[in-house]
Amino acid sequence: MRVERIIIGVVLVGSVALQRLDAREHQEALALLRGELDRVSSSVEQLQRTSSTQGSQPAAMDAPMPRATLPPALPSPPAVVAPSDEPDESPPPARPAAAPFDSNAARAHVERTFEQESSDSGWASDAQREVRENLSTLLPSTASVRGLDCRATLCRLEVDFPLETDFREAMGRPGAMVRLWKGPSLALIERDSARGSVTVIGYLVRQGHPMPTVPVSTPE
Amino acid sequence: MSSIRPLIAGAVLLSMSVPGAAFARAAPGFLGSPLNPADASCFSNYYGSARNNCATTRSWCIPAVVDPAGAYTVNVVAFAPTPSATVGCSAAGVNDAISAVWASGMVYVSSFGSGARYITLTGASVPGNGQLYVCCDVGPGAGVNGILW
Numbered sequence: 001m002r003v004e005r006i007i008i009g010v011v012l013v014g015s016v017a018l019q020r021l022d023a024r025e026h027q028e029a030l031a032l033l034r035g036e037l038d039r040v041s042s043s044v045e046q047l048q049r050t051s052s053t054q055g056s057q058p059a060a061m062d063a064p065m066p067r068a069t070l071p072p073a074l075p076s077p078p079a080v081v082a083p084s085d086e087p088d089e090s091p092p093p094a095r096p097a098a099a100p101f102d103s104n105a106a107r108a109h110v111e112r113t114f115e116q117e118s119s120d121s122g123w124a125s126d127a128q129r130e131v132r133e134n135l136s137t138l139l140p141s142t143a144s145v146r147g148l149d150c151r152a153t154l155c156r157l158e159v160d161f162p163l164e165t166d167f168r169e170a171m172g173r174p175g176a177m178v179r180l181w182k183g184p185s186l187a188l189i190e191r192d193s194a195r196g197s198v199t200v201i202g203y204l205v206r207q208g209h210p211m212p213t214v215p216v217s218t219p220e
Numbered sequence: 221m222s223s224i225r226p227l228i229a230g231a232v233l234l235s236m237s238v239p240g241a242a243f244a245r246a247a248p249g250f251l252g253s254p255l256n257p258a259d260a261s262c263f264s265n266y267y268g269s270a271r272n273n274c275a276t277t278r279s280w281c282i283p284a285v286v287d288p289a290g291a292y293t294v295n296v297v298a299f300a301p302t303p304s305a306t307v308g309c310s311a312a313g314v315n316d317a318i319s320a321v322w323a324s325g326m327v328y329v330s331s332f333g334s335g336a337r338y339i340t341l342t343g344a345s346v347p348g349n350g351q352l353y354v355c356c357d358v359g360p361g362a363g364v365n366g367i368l369w
Contacts, residue, residue: 088336089335089337090338098291099290103345106345178325178355183325184324186321187321
């Protein structure tokens with residue numbers, strides 16, 4: 001019992017001391033801020049007095065406007081060698097980190113969108129030609145293209161790899177899909193453990209078009 | 221004249237209380253690794269940026285830590301001083317079994333210069349328990365400064 005009281009006492013004293021330290025830091029920061037605020041206020045007042053005086057003396061309008069006295073700048077950290085001497089691009093606006101995503105629903109939606117899509121014969125034939133050309137350099141001779149069908153904004157590609165090693169060689173690395181297709185894509189990789197084969201079903205999205213997403217239903 | 225003081229104080233407090241819009245996460249380029257381990261000697265760490273010092277284009281991949289599943293927009297901050305030293309990237313989200321890959325398209329920088337260039341990648345979705353990463357083709361003399369998402 002006595003030990004418990006001592007421990008509780010030590011914890012209480014410690015927490016009070018920490019709080020006082022924290023409060024002191026806050027007070028110091030506030031005092032600095034107040035000082036800065038006062039200096040800025042007096043500068044603005046001086047600027048206003050100057051401009052009002054000039055406003056009552058139109059003849060003096062051509063005289064240069066005296067500069068307001070700015071507070072002394074705080075010492076800046078040591079300069080780092082600037083890695084660039086040209087202006088940067090403006091960063092894109094920040095967006096919410098992630099939109100809600102249901103993988104199964106999204107996959108089903110892409111498949112359904114493809115099935116329901118009509119054909120844009122011009123784009124479809126160009127896209128098929130491009131995919132076949134890229135496949136000829138990407139795929140090993142053992143792989144076979146089971147299907148390639150393009151519609152208006154989507155293509156569906158199905159490739160069979162008899163051996164896992166063939167699949168890994170051709171498409172088992174990050175960025176494999178962009179070697180095949182420059183637009184957005186969804187690749188579904190299905191393994192047949194009995195045969196030892198791998199089938200890749202790819203949905204390739206026309207460049208400039210987004211991946212079809214499940215419409216968000218709004219509550220009424 | 222005294223009425224100006226509360227106004228200034230309010231403005232200062234407001235500017236302190238409203239944080240600037242920012243991305244949820246950022247990571248330096250050198251957090252990644254070369255797609256081909258043999259290319260490791262091509263890349264150097266320049267203030268956290270991964271720069272390609274070899275004479276040909278090499279690929280560099282960076283993991284992007286995600287918390288919730290979702291459709292992510294990843295922005296790559298690139299160093300692409302000239303058209304021959306360009307950078308193109310794609311982002312991909314995979315599920316836990318790596319049996320579904322949601323990839324953005326390949327997007328290259330749209331301008332060149334020694335300042336920061338931004339590449340916006342959309343279409344990479346991460347299913348529950350999945351992962352997100354970015355891979356870039358980095359031209360000779362170019363680099364990946366970092367990623368934002």
